[in-house]
Amino acid sequence: MMTMQQSFSLSVLSCVLLLTACAQSAPVRNARLELAAEHSQNAQRAYNRGDYHVALRQYEMALQVDVAIENIPGIAINTLNLARVNQSLGRPEVANAYLDKLLQDRALEYEKSFMVAAAAQKSLLVLQQGDVKEARHWLEKASLWCDGKCPLASVIDNAHAAIALREKDTDQALRWADRAASASRNDSLLEYANALRYMSEARLMRGEFTTALRLADEALAVDKSLGWPEKIKQDLLLSASAYEGQGDAGQAKRFRERASRIATR
């Protein structure tokens, strides 16, 4: 039988062992890695509050540090983010150059998830510049790397919808956008609102103004909750077009006026 003193000693020993186990120190990152992560985080905060110039500077500094210590995931993340920020600043050619750096890099091997993001972003960028063929090419690459299961599946679906809309194929646009909406409803409100907007645009093309208006309204509510001025402006313009289609010129004018008051940059 264990005595009282033995039991007590055993309890104390157990507590000490438990505390020692808990006191394991986390893996330490080197100072430059910390610095790069800090710059990147500052940049993300600046981007989220719409301060794109600060975000640009911070991402550039993060990228420089990552390049200096060859932090491959960091290089990929910050290059992608620099492309995104430059796109937001209305500099598509710079954004394109950053994406090309990543997509054409033969020296470093990046994770597939980064390549999917780069290809999808490139596809959307060239589509914005009117090159449907090139957009389709990069989207196919993104789909191949994504394999239908990656987190960017709804972005790829939305990009398909965008291409279909450019080709005036409203059936395909609705199909892809509907698929994107179903996939993103609980995961990404940004892509859900994008899908709603594409559906609204497709309905507008078909002359189904009431449905288009309802979809634009829903997208507007989501975008207001996310706080994206560019998207809110697009939603208001879509609503204005829908009202115009319905013959309500007064409401259309009101919505256009609301859209014109939103400063997007």
Next chain:
Amino acid sequence: MKLNNYNQRLLNIEQRTKRFLLGALGAMLLALLLIAIKQDYLVRSTTIYFFAPNAQGLNQGMAVKFIGFKVGSVKDVSMQPNASVRVRVSLNDEYVHLIGQDAKARLIKEALVGESVVEIIPGSQQVQQVTQNSVLQFERGQDASSIAESMASQLQPILTDIQQITASINNPNGDIQKTLKNLNQVTGDLRETVKQFTQLGISGNQKLESVHGKLDKALNSVNTNLEMMDKAIPRLIDKTDATLDNVQTATTDIKRMAADSAGELPAFIHNSNALVQDSQDMLEGAKQSWPFSGWFRKPEAQVLPVDGYVPPGSP
């Protein structure tokens, strides 16, 4: 025998002199070596330039930093024929590959008190690094004195407003003083009315005499009270005046204190800065220790969400 001793001594002296001279020469070479190290003569470096509109705050030997690390120093500050200032900077070759051609040189103060440094703000093009005799753009950062001046200029209107409000309260033609005078006048009128009412009561009905007597007493009492008020109100006004004087004095004191502390403000801010830095270090240490290490998330680089929307109007 004596001559031999003499020669031997001469030889000893000669050897000592040689040793002394060799020692002195060695010390001189060591000193030169230290100077060369200090002056970075033994470090391979790249010379770049930037041009400033004036030389204020720019000195020979000041440090040149890049993302917080010393990467070189200012070698020369000279005036050009067009009255601009050319600054020659020597950059350690070890760091040159990090600095792009489109980098900028910015004159900043690392703390509110202390020497200025030239900070290299990295450019966006990593491929084209600076080379020998490259020229960077120059800009000035905001220094402590301009921040202090800005604060002082913001405080000044507030103090002026307080002074104006106090003066308005003290002004005999101001609203407050007028209100007090009017109150005094109303009290005097009320006393007169009561007196008239008393006289009316005396000439009233005999049957009401007893009642009148009581009323008279009551009115007398009111009258006495009013007289007391009449005496008290001027004293109250005097006290109000004194209070307003005190407010005025206090405001003057605040203004003087603000002016006195203006000189100490940068030091105070500097100390606060050091305190904040210490607290930050302590917090950093605590964040890395159990059990707090699990409570704080380390900063991680994250990919911004890809936006799958292309506006219909573009391009």
